Amino acid sequence: MRVLLVEDEQPLAGYIAAGLRKHGFAVDVAVDGRTALEKCEVTPYDVVVLDRDLPVVHGDTVCRQLASRGTARVLMLTASGTVEDRVDGLTLGADDYLGKPFAFSELVARIRALARRSAPARPPVLRAADVVVDPARRTAERAGRAVHLTPKEFGVLEQLLAASGAVVSAETLLDKVWDEHADPFTNAIRITVGTLRRKLGEPPIVETVTGAGYRIEP
Numbered sequence: 262m263r264v265l266l267v268e269d270e271q272p273l274a275g276y277i278a279a280g281l282r283k284h285g286f287a288v289d290v291a292v293d294g295r296t297a298l299e300k301c302e303v304t305p306y307d308v309v310v311l312d313r314d315l316p317v318v319h320g321d322t323v324c325r326q327l328a329s330r331g332t333a334r335v336l337m338l339t340a341s342g343t344v345e346d347r348v349d350g351l352t353l354g355a356d357d358y359l360g361k362p363f364a365f366s367e368l369v370a371r372i373r374a375l376a377r378r379s380a381p382a383r384p385p386v387l388r389a390a391d392v393v394v395d396p397a398r399r400t401a402e403r404a405g406r407a408v409h410l411t412p413k414e415f416g417v418l419e420q421l422l423a424a425s426g427a428v429v430s431a432e433t434l435l436d437k438v439w440d441e442h443a444d445p446f447t448n449a450i451r452i453t454v455g456t457l458r459r460k461l462g463e464p465p466i467v468e469t470v471t472g473a474g475y476r477i478e479p
Contacts, residue, residue, distance in 0.1 A: 262376055262396075262416070263287045263437050265306045265333070267297040267323065269315055277310070277368075284369050285399060285412045287440045294318025298326060305436060306333040307376045310368075313339035313350065321353055328354020334375035338363070373397055387422035389477045392466060394422055403461055413438055413449070414457045421467065421477045430474035 264286045268274035271292060278288045291297040294315040309327060313320035327335050337350040340361045347358045357371050373396060387394040391404040396419055401408040416438035420429055431450045435443055454475060458467050468476050
């Protein structure tokens with residue numbers, strides 16, 4: 262899942278981004294509103310975690326523009342946490358609002374909940390044949406056997422299962438599972454799919470569609 266974190270306090274941004282990455286999210290960071298809007302022009306984020314009091318372009322303006330585009334869910338994460346502030350934020354087009362300070366587990370749960378509300382809706386537990394993935398608990402099983410995956414392997418498997426049999430291109434996997442620092446010419450996708458296949462075992466479940474990408478039949 263690809264997340265944009267918009268936070269101008271850089272130590273806090275680093276802390277939040279590191280924590281989200283530990284939970285398996287691919288995270289990009291913007292420290293002002295203009296940069297956030299520019300990043301959203303080129304990257305299909307699932308969720309934007311947005312501070313309200315931003316330099317250059319205010320968070321309220323960013324929220325309005327993102328809501329008008331309808332391309333990503335917006336979670337306002339801000340110290341302005343009164344009822345009036347929350348109402349204002351939701352009126353601007355935010356999908357959810359969380360005040361600072363916050364429990365990190367709640368932030369993670371709210372991001373996952375917003376992603377499930379994206380179209381098409383994604384079930385909380387993903388299944389295909391004898392493979393079961395629970396994104397919230399970060400667990401994967403095959404035929405009742407726990408499969409221990411790296412964050413990237415887990416992210417690829419999650420994207421393939423969520424596609425419900427449709428082909429997922431390498432470009433899409435790079436967008437959703439890696440971050441903006443990933444080299445588009447890297448072999449990371451091929452290598453990660455290879456190790457994922459090995460860990461899932463026989464019979465093979467991840468199919469390569471030549472020239473198109475990868476898929477898992479439902």
